[in-house]
Amino acid sequence: MPQCSTWVTILAALSLSGCAAEDEASGRARETGYRGVLADEQGPLPSFVLDNVRGGRFDFQAEAEGHAVLLFFGYTHCPDICPVHMAGLAEILGDFPWGLRERVKVVFVTVDPERDTPERMDEWLSNFDPGFVGLRGTKEETDRIQIELGLPPSVRMPAPVDTIIAHASSVLGIAMDGTRLLYPFGTRQVDWRHDIPKLANWDPEGS
Amino acid sequence: MQWWCSAQATAWAWTWRPYPGVWLVVLAGLLSYAWLLRLGRGPTAKPRATRTWLGWVGIVCLWAALDWPIGALGAGYLASVHMLQYLLIALLAPALILLGIPARVWEQQRGGALHGRLARLLFHPLVTLGVFNLVLFYTHLPSVVDGLMPTQIGSFAIDMMWFAAGILFWWPVLVPVPNRPGFSFPMKMGYLFLNTVLGTAPYAFLTFGELPFYGIYELSPRVGGFSARQDQQAAGLLMKVGGGVISWTAITILFFRWHSVETAAEPTAA
Numbered sequence: 001m002p003q004c005s006t007w008v009t010i011l012a013a014l015s016l017s018g019c020a021a022e023d024e025a026s027g028r029a030r031e032t033g034y035r036g037v038l039a040d041e042q043g044p045l046p047s048f049v050l051d052n053v054r055g056g057r058f059d060f061q062a063e064a065e066g067h068a069v070l071l072f073f074g075y076t077h078c079p080d081i082c083p084v085h086m087a088g089l090a091e092i093l094g095d096f097p098w099g100l101r102e103r104v105k106v107v108f109v110t111v112d113p114e115r116d117t118p119e120r121m122d123e124w125l126s127n128f129d130p131g132f133v134g135l136r137g138t139k140e141e142t143d144r145i146q147i148e149l150g151l152p153p154s155v156r157m158p159a160p161v162d163t164i165i166a167h168a169s170s171v172l173g174i175a176m177d178g179t180r181l182l183y184p185f186g187t188r189q190v191d192w193r194h195d196i197p198k199l200a201n202w203d204p205e206g207s
Numbered sequence: 208m209q210w211w212c213s214a215q216a217t218a219w220a221w222t223w224r225p226y227p228g229v230w231l232v233v234l235a236g237l238l239s240y241a242w243l244l245r246l247g248r249g250p251t252a253k254p255r256a257t258r259t260w261l262g263w264v265g266i267v268c269l270w271a272a273l274d275w276p277i278g279a280l281g282a283g284y285l286a287s288v289h290m291l292q293y294l295l296i297a298l299l300a301p302a303l304i305l306l307g308i309p310a311r312v313w314e315q316q317r318g319g320a321l322h323g324r325l326a327r328l329l330f331h332p333l334v335t336l337g338v339f340n341l342v343l344f345y346t347h348l349p350s351v352v353d354g355l356m357p358t359q360i361g362s363f364a365i366d367m368m369w370f371a372a373g374i375l376f377w378w379p380v381l382v383p384v385p386n387r388p389g390f391s392f393p394m395k396m397g398y399l400f401l402n403t404v405l406g407t408a409p410y411a412f413l414t415f416g417e418l419p420f421y422g423i424y425e426l427s428p429r430v431g432g433f434s435a436r437q438d439q440q441a442a443g444l445l446m447k448v449g450g451g452v453i454s455w456t457a458i459t460i461l462f463f464r465w466h467s468v469e470t471a472a473e474p475t476a477a
Contacts, residue, residue, distance in 0.1 A: 079218030080428040087434055088425065095417070188425055189418045189435075 033198060035191040036173050036181030041150030044178065048145050050109065053118035053125075053134035060107070063133075067105045068199035069174040070183075073146055073154065073167055075112035076124040081169045081185050082108075083128075089171075090128035092192040101131070103176070103200040109135045111142055111154035111167045149180075175199040211359040211366075212273070214283025218428040221276070228363065229273040236266045240304065247309025255309075262307020269300040273366060282362050285433065286413075286424040287441035289352075294449040296366055297343070301373030302457065305381040313384050321384045332379040332390055332398050339376035340405045342368050347409050353422045376402070380457070392465030396458045403454045406446065413443030 032038055045061045052058040070089060074082035086108070093101055108125060110116035113136050121134040137145075143153035146168065154167035169185040173195065181199075183191070197204075210228035240262050271277055272295035281289040313321075320326060328334060345351060346365050355361025379387065380395045390398075412420070419425035419435040433441065 080216070083429055084426055087429060091434055091436055186422075186426060188422060193418065 032179075032181075034173075034179075034181050034195050036183045036187070036195055039150055039172065039180035039182050041148075042178075042180055045174065046145065046149060048137075048141070050135040050137040050141065051118070053121040053136055058107075058133065058135050064105060064107075064174065066176070067103055068176050068196065068201075069172075070104065070106045070196075070199075071109070071149075071172040071174065072107070073109045073111050073142065073151065075110050075154075075165055075167070076116050076120055077112065077163060078165070078167075085171055085185065085187075086125070086128040086132070088187070088189050089192065090132070092189045092196065093129060093131075095193070096196065097204070100197060100200055100202045100204075103202060104196060106132045107135060108132055109137070109142055109145070111139075112165055113138060113142075173199050176201045209359055211363045212275070212278035212282040213359045213362040214357040214423045214427065215279075219280065219284050219430045224275050224279060226274055226278065228359070229270070229278060232273065233266065233270045236269060236304075240266060240307065243308050243312055246315070247311040249311055258307055258309065260307070261303045265300045265303025265307060268295045268303060269370070272296045272300070280430065282356055283423055284427045284430045285442075286421055286438050287433070287445055289424070290413075290442040290445045291449070292366070293343075293346075293369060294445065294453065297339075297369035297373040297376075298450060298453045301370060302377045302381065302453070305374065305377050308382075310383070313382060316384045317386075322386070327385045327387075330375070330378045330382075330385060332387075332394070335375045335379055336398060336402060336405070339372045339402070342372035343406065343409065347413075349420045349422070352420075356423050380461075392461050392468070396461050396465075399454045399458050399461075403451055406450055410443050410447040410450075413446065414440050415443075 045064050047061045049057050049059045072082070072085060074085070076082070086106075089106055093104065093106070096104075106129070108121070110121060116136065118134075118136060121136065125132040125134045139154075146153050149172060151168040151170070151172065154165050156162055157164045157166060171183040171187070173181040173183055175181070176199065181195070183195075196202075209224070209226060212226055212229070244259060244262075272281075272292045277288060277292060277295075281292040316322070346368055351365075355365055379390055380398065416439060419439050421439070424438060425435040429435075
């Protein structure tokens with residue numbers, strides 16, 4: 001059993017680590033103007049085509065042109081990270097004026113195409129926001145796309161927890177000027193409210 | 208195994224979990240209360256059964272608020288359940304436990320430490336009201352909740368601060384020592400009313416806040432289909448409505464007791 005002094009040390013360390021994290025975040029914000037982290041992989045809009053769960057094919061490069069994109073790789077049976085990210089984005093986008101919302105595309109690519117049928121994905125995404133785009137491809141296709149974007153490919157956990165899929169927990173934000181940023185799990189609505197207008201190059205006066 | 212409920216990164220599951228620290232605290236409460244009941248037993252008369260039961264119910268409230276599922280849900284999943292915990296631990300349980308302590312226990316204290324200068328200062332209504340609201344304010348600050356709730360010791364500290372502040376808050380209203388004749392029934396009613404007014408600020412922040420205040424509840428896996436904002440609004444409303452029900456019930460009881468005391472004191476018409 002840790003002694004009282006140990007607990008005090010732990011609490012102090014936790015407080016300091018919290019401060020350090022905040023300092024790091026505010027430092028980042030000062031450097032780039034964003035609260036997200038600049039992605040290592042920068043470049044032109046990614047080029048891939050996957051099935052849209054609401055029908056047809058989705059050419060990412062063509063569809064994303066002229067939009068800020070929030071791209072996330074997850075799965076609908078995810079017990080924690082995916083629904084929390086999607087719920088947070090849906091709530092914050094609901095606060096924005098229509099003009100800004102039109103400039104933002106939230107794209108969810110499943111890493112579990114076996115269980116994520118188009119119907120299931122459509123229903124799941126519509127629970128958050130009917131405007132969210134759901135894409136489906138083979139495991140090989142999504143792995144390749146993730147690697148190209150600098151994200152780790154997903155891995156199904158071994159039995160008996162093989163219903164769980166380990167996957168990248170960051171949302172990839174692509175600004176209208178092409179800047180790529182990562183928003184790890186833990187990004188809060190206050191951070192999205194700060195960054196999304198900037199990603200979409202939104203000027204409330206003139207846009 | 209965890210000894211106290213704290214925020215977890217895993218999805219919520221309706222699977223029972225043991226929290227031995229909670230059991231120890233509740234057991235200590237039960238033993239202390241039983242000891243007080245024994246102390247309050249006179250040579251001839253026994254404590255009133257109704258009052259005794261209030262104390263037992265208070266301890267059950269405390270147990271329910273600290274243990275699974277309310278304790279676990281409130282520690283890391285739902286701000287609204289965290290608020291329910293606050294109501295039970297800081298407002299309801301302390302009042303019931305103090306009500307359940309036999310009057311003879313307090314009578315035995317006459318001339319004791321509870322009548323000393325320190326006790327008079329500690330249990331002065333302005334001090335108790337101030338301390339209670341400071342604890343309410345401090346323990347609902349986002350930095351405090353997000354900093355303490357993920358650790359068992361931090362979560363334990365918040366729960367104990369609530370309970371101690373609750374005992375302190377109800378003391379001048381329910382406990383006859385230290386004797387404070389000036390703190391009459393109308394003053395007690397005013398004290399409780401003032402507390403409902405002071406509690407309005409945190410309620411307003413929670414209910415009308417644009418964004419979720421607490422990271423642990425915003426980023427926890429959702430339970431019951433509530434969004435983080437709906438959960439926060441429910442927490443604010445629960446604080447206002449639940450706290451109001453408890454306070455106004457107490458005010459009403461005090462009013463009728465005041466009325467009956469005044470009626471009994473009036474000279475009967477011939």
